[in-house]
Amino acid sequence: MTSARAPRCGLAVLFLATAIGGRVTDAQSTPQPAPARPRIEPAPPPTPEDVAAWERLWGGPGALKPPEPPAAAKPSAPAPSPTPAPRDERTRFDDLLATYAAGDTAVIAREFRSAADFERVRPELVTTLSRWRSEWSPGRAAFALDIALTAFAQRWPDPGRFLAAARDIVIARPAPFGAQPADDAFELRFHRAAVAVLAALNAPRDVEHYLDSIASRVATTREGLGEGRPVDARLVLARATARELLTLPILLAAASRQDDVRRSWIAPDGDGEARRRLRAVLEPLDVAVEHADTRVEATVRRAFVLHRLGDHAGALAALDRVAAEGDAVIETWRALIRGRILAALDRPADAVAAYERAATLAPEAQTPAVALAALHLRRGTREQAVTWAARARSTPDGGRDPWPLYWTGDSRFLPGWLDELRTSRP
C-alpha cells in the first residue's frame, strides 16, 4: 500500500499557540508595570495541513458551543464595577463591559454573532484590552475571557489573541500572590477556565504554552515547586491531560507517518516516539497524585499510561491503591481502564466485572457496552456480546458518556468556573 497523507494532528493543535505566545512578548514591551514574565518561544505557525487535520478530527473551533449565558439582565451576585475609562479613551467595549458587569453577560453573545463581527472591531478591541491591563479589575478579566470564548465559538481566526489579552489583564495585577487572597483565588480560577477552554478545543500544545506563560506566577511543573509560587494541582493535571491527548493512537500513527501502523493503546517497545510521549505524561501526573484534590483522577490517568507502557501489574496496583471518590465521571474512567488492564492481564472474568461496573455507573453510556461486546465475543460468550452490542447501538444521544470527556481535561468544569468568574468580586 502506498503511503497515505497522514494527518499531522500532533502539530495541528498548535493552532492557537502563536497568538498566545506572541501576546506574552507584547505584554513585556508595554510600559505598564507588570510582574516579570518568562519569555517563551513563539510556536511555529501551523501549516494549512495542520489546521485541516485538526478540523477533520475534532470539527474545529465551532465544536465549542458559546457559553450558556444566564438569563438576560439577571441581577446575579454583585458584579465588579471597574473604574470608568477617561472620556477620550472610552470605546464601545467599555459600554459593553458596563452592561456585562450589571449582570447581562449575554451581551457578548448578542453583539458578536459571527466571525465578521469580531473582524470589524478587532483594532478597537485589542486597544481596549491592552489599556485594561493598566488598572486591575477582575470584572474586565472575566469579560475579556468571555470575549475570547465567544471568538472561539464563532470561528474567529485569531481567538488566542483575545485569550492572551485576557490573561495579561490578570497577570498584570499589582499585588503578588499571598497579598490579596480573593484576587489570588480569582486568578487561579481564571487560569483554570482559560486552560479548560483550550482543552475543550483539543488544543494541547496551546494548553502547555498557556501554562508556560504563567510559570512565573503559578507552579505547574515539578521544577517549579518550592520556589515560593503557589501550586495549583488542577493546572498541573491540565498539563498532564494535554500531553496525554498527544498520545492518542491516531496522532501517534500520524507522527510515525506510516499508513500501516496499527493504532493500539499499547505502545510497543520499538515505538520510541509513543513511549517518549507517554513518559512525558507521567511527569506532571507524579506531581498531581500528591495533591488531595487531584489524587484520584491523576492516579487513574497514571494507571492508564502505565498500562499503555506495558506495566499492567503496576497499573492495576496503582489503580487499586486509591479509594473511590464521588465523581461518577472519574469512577467510570477508572472502571473502564481497570477493565482494559485486567483483560491485558488475561483476567477476562474480572475485566467483564469492571466493565459492568462502568455500565452501572454510566447506564446511558455507549463505551462500556462496546467494551463488553468486544470482550464477550473474545471469550466466546456471543449471546452476551450481541446483547451489549445492541445496547451500544441504542443508547440515547444525550452526551452522557464519560469516556469522551477523558480527552478534554477540565472542560467539564468550565460552565461552573465561568459562572464563578462572572460573578466574583474580590
Add this chain to the structure above:
Amino acid sequence: VTLVRAVAVGCLLAPQAVGAQQPTFRGSAATVVVDVSVTNNGKDVPNLTAADFRLRDNGVAQTITRVTREALPIDVVCVADISSRTEGPLLDSFRRAFDEVIARLGGDDRASLVFFDPHIREIVGFEKRRLSVSAETRASSGGASVLIDALASSIVRSFDPGRRRMAVVFSDGQDAGSFLDESDVMDVAARSGVTIFAVAVTDGTTRTPQRPANVGLLSALAEVTGGAVEVVQRDEDVSVSFIRAFNAFRTSYVVQYTPAGVTGPGWHELDVRLVRPGRHTVRARKGYFGDAAPAAP
C-alpha cells in the same frame, strides 16, 4: 472510482444454533462455510464446482463437500460516518447509495443501518420510508468520530446458520474517540463472521484526487474478513461502490467443508485457491477462530 484493493469477497459463516452460550469448535463434526469470490479481469467466473477449488485449513488440505451460489439470503449492515466531515453532497450521495442497496435486496435479505459521529445509533424502521427522509442523518455537533467502536458494535450480531452477513463501512477512516483500538476491532472482525467492505472517502475530488488519510485500518479489516476497499473522492457518487460491494458479495461462492486433521480452538488460517488454469483472482477470508466457529446443526 478507484478500486484500490478488491480484496476478498468471502465469509466464514460458521453455522451455529442461535443463542449458544459457549460455542465450541467440534473438530471433524463441524462444517465450516467460506465465501469465496472468483473473478477474471474483474468479471465473475460462473459455474464452478467443488472440483475447481483447493482449500487448506492451517496448511492441511481439506475435502470440499459443497459449493453453492446465491442460495442463502443476505444480511447487510451499513455503517456510516455522518460527522461534519461527510455533510453535504457526500452524505446525500450516501443516502442514495443506501436506497440503491435496499432496492436490490431479495425477498429474504435484510438490511440494517448504523450512523456514527461521536455517537453510535442504529436507525430502525427505515425499510418502509427509505433514507430520502434525511432527519436521521443530521450529524451531532463537534467531537471525535468513533469509527472503531461503531464498527465493532455493528458487526457483533447473532449467528444465523441460514444467512450470510456483510457490512459496508462509509468513512474517511478517522477515529479519535473510540475506546476500542485497532487491535480490538480486528479481533472482533475476525470473530464476527461478517465480510467487511469499505467505501473510503477522501478530501480530494475527481480533478485533484487524494487518498484517504487513514485507509490502512479499513484495508486490513477488509482483507482479514474477505471484503474490499474502494476509495471515493468527495464529488463522486458513492452508490456505484455500494452496489459493487453488494453484488460482489451476493455472487460469491459458498464453499463448505468438514475440517479433517485440524482440531481445537484458536486461529485457523485459510488458503483457498482455484485449480483451473487462467489468471483468476480468488478472494476469501484469511481464517477463523475455531472456538468461535461452532458446529453446523
